[in-house]
Amino acid sequence: MLFHVRMDVQLPAAMPAGQAAQLKADEKALAQRLQEEGKWRHLWRIAGQYANVSIFDVGGNEELHALLMSLPLFPYMKIDVTPLCRHPSSIRTNDF
Numbered sequence: 266m267l268f269h270v271r272m273d274v275q276l277p278a279a280m281p282a283g284q285a286a287q288l289k290a291d292e293k294a295l296a297q298r299l300q301e302e303g304k305w306r307h308l309w310r311i312a313g314q315y316a317n318v319s320i321f322d323v324g325g326n327e328e329l330h331a332l333l334m335s336l337p338l339f340p341y342m343k344i345d346v347t348p349l350c351r352h353p354s355s356i357r358t359n360d361f
């Protein structure tokens with residue numbers, strides 16, 4: 266199943282720089298592993314914001330929920346999820 270996910274990151278201003286850097290490094294490592302596995306299909310920065318739009322390809326709601334909760338930045342993100350399905354007017358024969 267495909268999901269459109271928007272993540273807005275808000276790190277506390279009081280968070281020590283070293284802790285923030287470690288969280289971002291851990292997040293990057295996991296994000297890149299999930300992309301290599303094909304679960305995190307697209308990852309785009311929203312210009313001018315500490316936010317991204319992503320497309321996930323996972324088995325279902327439960328897997329997506331567990332994946333998002335496993336992200337190191339999860340406690341510091343507002344996450345909006347939109348389930349996707351094929352559009353009948355799409356000319357693409359595959360998902361992308």
Ligand SMILES: O=C(O)C[C@H]1C=CC(=O)O1
Nearest residue numbers: 274292293296315316317
């Ligand atoms: O920077 C972000 O948008 C938050 C998060 C998503 C992937 C990643 O590496 O960090």
